[in-house]
Amino acid sequence: MRTLNHFRRFLGLSSLVATTWISAQTNSYEIPDRLDLPTALGFALEYNFDILKAKKRIEEQNGLVIEVRAQALPDVSVGGEYFELDEGLSDPDGFGPPVSTQWSLALRARQTLYSGGGVRAALRLQDLIEESALLELEAVINNVLLDTRVAYYTALLARARIGVQEENMVLLEELLENEKNHYEVGTGSRFEVLRAEVSLANARPDLIQARNDFRLSIEELRQLLGYVAGVRADQRKVPELLGELAYSQSQYDLASSLLKAHEERPELKRLEKLVSAQEEGVVIARSGYRPEVALIGAYQFNKANESSSFDNALDGWVAGLEVNVPIFDGRRTRGQVVQAKSQLEQAEIELQQSKLAVEVEVRRAYSDMQAAAELADASIQVVEQAEEALNLADVRYEAGDASQLDVLQARVSLTESRLNQEEAFFSYNVAVAQLRRAIGLTDTAFSK
DSSP states (O other), X not given: OXXXXXXXXXXXXXXXXXXXXXXXXXXXXXXXXXXXXXXXXXXXXXXXXXXXXXXXXXXXXXXXXXXXXXXXXXXXXXXEEEEEOOGGGOOOOSXXXXXXXXXEEEEEEXXXXXXXXXXXXXXXXXHHHHHHHHHHHHHHHHHHHHHXXXXXXXXXXXXHHHHHHHHXXXXXXXXXXXXXXXXXXXXXXXXXXXXXXXXXXXXXXXXXXXXXHHHHHHHHHHHHTTOOOOTTSOTTOOOEXXXXXXXXXXXXXXXXXXXXXXXXXXXXXXXXXXHHHHHHHHHHHHGGGSOEEEEEEEEEEXXXXXXXXXXXXXXXXXXXXXXXXXXXXXXXXXXXXXXXXXXXXXXXXXXXXXXHHHHHHHHHHHHHHHHXXXXXXXXXXXXXXHHHHHHHHHHHHHHTSSOHHHHHHHXXXXXXXXXXXXXXXXXXXXXXXXXXXXXXXXXXXXXX
8 A cells, every 4th residue: 555655646646547557467458449648558557568577676675675674573483402312421410310312492582672773774774765666666657658658659650651641642643644634635745644653653662661660660559568469369450549640839947847857857866765775874884883782582491300201391481681792893894884885975976967867858858849849830831831832833734834843843842841740740749748757747648
């Protein structure tokens, strides 16, 4: 429950979504015939292998926490001894036969009372490491969600390219048909027909490439979703992707984005936890200089001298304090302190290095978003101009005031402008997603 609460706080996920992906156990599922972006992100949360591995690392860390916390709990054990003695080792008391057996049985308990602060520091260290593992999972989830969103956008872009190329093919086929009709009635030339055929043939490889890019983008998306197709599954099945590459400007301020990144990036918060953990490591190392005090107790059953029977055993309790004071350990503790301090300093350096890297990442993402917005705005205007130019070229061509080459050039320009617009929309959406991840915000599909 504590882990689940951490996930909800860090990710802002709904209870239903959080419960669903936390309980994921297998990658056996069927991709729906129609797939939208939120559903794809949900599949990635539940089945992506990187997320599953990060969750298993948390389970491993929970086991280490249990192991460390055991140091603060009593150690209870049952022990016994039984010996057969040679007659040469027995010492008769003069009133009975030589003692040939010895045995004892004891229930022992040991509770550490003071260990130089080492146990308490170890408990704090494990709590910090546990929290850092949760933050690592949050970072993995943010990265996977970004990769999945980009992969989905890439598939939409590939599909849009197919649409543009198919539309271009239709226009070129219409142009070829018109040229053939003109040639048959004597108003056109064989050269014009051949040029239209060549233009149509040259456009076909672009369509073939666009279709192949779409198939490959689906495979990339499938890998991020953690989808393992069964032997009997339809290997050619491709889901219908819902949605389009839309363009709507988002408002982000660079100064507030930088501040938010320093506060929210899970990678930075994780490194801060590790710095605190290394500080506790120094305390643990220094505890080797201090004495250790433990409370011990036992209830024992010892063999009586005159009888080997358990009924005649001597029994009673023992209680006391055990104190160990280090005097000289060959400078082993000194070496451990030096190592712990060095590890602390390395963690602090790594934190500062990561803060700078995050700041640069935010600035780069913000700049990319600004550039993508400018390109998207320009592409909208260019498409409108290219469509108008093609309409004018068609009208002039029908009136005999323009050549076939003029029409072909206008159609090539329109195709390029539409492709550029799709790529500009793609770049902007990706830039916004990358900026949100750089800031440390949850994916918009799961943000409140």
